[in-house]
Amino acid sequence: MSIEKFNVKEFFVYVLKACIIYGIISIGFSFIGTFLEGAESQDSPLENSGFNFEHLSSHVLWGVIVGFASVSLRYLMLAGVFPIIMDFDHLVGFVEIDAIARMTHSIPFAIIAPFLMMGILGKKDYMLGIISFALVFSHMSLDIFYGTGDFPIFAPFSSEIFYFYGYDWIGFQIIAIISVVIIVLYTRKIQNRKKSDIRNSRS
Numbered sequence: 323m324s325i326e327k328f329n330v331k332e333f334f335v336y337v338l339k340a341c342i343i344y345g346i347i348s349i350g351f352s353f354i355g356t357f358l359e360g361a362e363s364q365d366s367p368l369e370n371s372g373f374n375f376e377h378l379s380s381h382v383l384w385g386v387i388v389g390f391a392s393v394s395l396r397y398l399m400l401a402g403v404f405p406i407i408m409d410f411d412h413l414v415g416f417v418e419i420d421a422i423a424r425m426t427h428s429i430p431f432a433i434i435a436p437f438l439m440m441g442i443l444g445k446k447d448y449m450l451g452i453i454s455f456a457l458v459f460s461h462m463s464l465d466i467f468y469g470t471g472d473f474p475i476f477a478p479f480s481s482e483i484f485y486f487y488g489y490d491w492i493g494f495q496i497i498a499i500i501s502v503v504i505i506v507l508y509t510r511k512i513q514n515r516k517k518s519d520i521r522n523s524r525s
């Protein structure tokens with residue numbers, strides 16, 4: 323964990339803001355499914371048997387594994403919460419409109435969410451961006467592990483469902499971890515360059 327000055331209030335305000343915005347983006351994105359071909363009535367999330375405590379806590383654990391790669395407490399925290407927020411796409415089941423199920427379980431969501439998150443919370447917050455991206459893959463990894471790997475992977479551009487199974491979950495979790503590691507190394511490089519620039523300007 324990085325030993326930067328730790329401000330508890332700032333920490334929780336940041337985490338809360340990030341979670342609320344990720345939630346709004348997830349729900350907003352899910353409702354796009356209403357307008358897509360193949361939209362159909364959805365089960366209420368409460369009747370959905372896959373929606374239970376064990377499933378949710380496994381999502382948290384799976385996300386936290388990815389979060390550790392960020393070597394930062396705030397992103398570790400987000401990595402634990404984002405996978406649960408992603409399943410807000412089940413909320414379309416509460417309103418009686420036709421929709422495409424599991425809209426957030428898609429690559430376009432994984433790409434769009436980081437840009438929106440960074441646009442709203444901080445353009446240079448690369449770690450926030452990559453956590454928003456990686457956790458989609460980590461979430462899908464666990465769903466595949468549980469045998470529910472049927473995703474509209476190109477939604478909203480296509481509502482076709484793709485099926486992932488067997489050991490596919492490994493690939494998804496590896497994508498998540500590696501993408502976080504790449505950004506950690508990149509941000510370290512930027513910081514080191516800044517430090518050496520400061521040193522050079524002093525000498």
Ligand SMILES: [Zn+2]
Pocket residue numbers: 408409427461465
């Ligand atoms: Zn899910």
